[in-house]
Amino acid sequence: MGEILDALEAAGRLENALITFTSDHGDCLGDHGLSQKWAPYDEVTRVPLIISAQQRFDGGRNVDELVQLFDLGPTILECAGVEPDVSFEAESLNLALEGKPFEGRTHVYCEQGKDVNFTGAEYLTMVRSRSHKLVHFAGKEFGQLFDLDADPKES
Numbered sequence: 001m002g003e004i005l006d007a008l009e010a011a012g013r014l015e016n017a018l019i020t021f022t023s024d025h026g027d028c029l030g031d032h033g034l035s036q037k038w039a040p041y042d043e044v045t046r047v048p049l050i051i052s053a054q055q056r057f058d059g060g061r062n063v064d065e066l067v068q069l070f071d072l073g074p075t076i077l078e079c080a081g082v083e084p085d086v087s088f089e090a091e092s093l094n095l096a097l098e099g100k101p102f103e104g105r106t107h108v109y110c111e112q113g114k115d116v117n118f119t120g121a122e123y124l125t126m127v128r129s130r131s132h133k134l135v136h137f138a139g140k141e142f143g144q145l146f147d148l149d150a151d152p153k154e155s
Contacts, residue, residue: 014054018079020072021050032154038112040126040135041154045110051097053079063096065104066130 001021008014026044028034037044049067052059056079074084074092084092096102110126121137128134133154135144146154 016055017053018056018076019050019052020076021048022069022072023047024069040110040112040124040133042133045108045126045128051075051093053097057097058099061096061099063093063102063104065096065102066106066108066128067091067093067096067104068108 005014005019008017024047025037026047027037028039028041028043031043032039032041034041047069049069051057068090070090071093073090074088075094075097077084078092078094084090091105093102096104107127107129109128112124112126114122121140123138124135125138126133126135128148131147131149133144133146133148137143148154
């Protein structure tokens with residue numbers, strides 16, 4: 001990351017850069033008795049998202065609202081001066097980056113193809129609100145429902 005920032009600075013482009021650092025998934029690393037990314041526990045679905053644009057946003061802000069990675073699309077477009085199409089389901093994060101009131105999403109979603117380690121399911125989906133998480137395993141007669149207020153570790 002440091003080399004990228006150094007190269008942008010050397011090219012005179014750092015001041016106009018939008019730096020985004022994230023991941024597509026986390027890993028259980030032994031949590032829930034699992035490794036890797038096969039189950040949609042928060043260790044897997046809550047990923048880091050760091051955005052920096054020195055000339056556009058003040059740093060040091062922490063936003064704890066629900067967002068999805070595809071929300072980066074309209075965020076980047078707006079920063080480039082392009083108006084996102086109104087049909088986009090993704091929501092710009094620029095209000096949060098600008099320190100303005102930002103509500104985030106009421107629910108976020110994820111999907112995983114072929115859960116080979118946990119359930120044997122070919123496909124699973126998850127919907128999460130601030131307080132609950134529902135996991136559906138395609139083709140299975142069971143799923144998971146978590147009350148995250150009462151059970152934040154999804155045990």
